[in-house]
Amino acid sequence: MHGRKPKRKPKGYWSTLDHLRAVAKKYGCRxxxxxxxxxxxxxxxxxxxxxxxxxxMPAVKSKQPGYCTFDRVKKEAMKYNAQADFIRNSPSAYRAAQKMVG
Structure with a gap:
């Protein structure tokens, strides 16, 4: 037997700050x-x-500009045998590598 679909909220439900705030309070991060x-x-x-x-929620701290140097990205990439593993396990370094080559 399949589970039931959750009930949809009425139109305009998410337009009130109180509803949005109540849901957001349930979570510790964005x-x-x-x-x-x-x-x-x-x-x-x-x-x-x-x-x-x-x-x-705590603010997410990003790396300082210039943190992803060629050597750092290369060192991170060398940890993985396959590109898919690099993408999955270190997406920020992968994106930085793409910007460097492309």
């Missing part, structure tokens, strides 16, 4: 919020309130 409540996450982005409702 990635989890986007993955588990995609409709709410998308609505918050579209409505421009994502930063406001995600203020309780």
């Amino acid at each position: 990635k989890e919020f986007a993955k588990k409540s995609g409709s709410a996450y998308s609505a918050a982005r579209k409505n421009g309130c994502l930063n406001k409702i995600c203020s309780h």
Whole structure:
């Protein structure tokens, strides 16, 4: 027997800040919020309130500009035997490598 489809929210449900905030509070990071409540996450982005409702989540720190040097990316790539493993396990380094060659 197949599981039931979850009930859809009524039209306009995600346009209220209170609904969006209540859902966002369930999650500890934006990635989890986007993955588990995609409709709410998308609505918050579209409505421009994502930063406001995600203020309780820790900020993601990115590497400083110039961090991904050719030598660092090459060292990371050499850890993998297949390109697919490099892509899967180190997507940021892979993207940096693509920019360097292309």
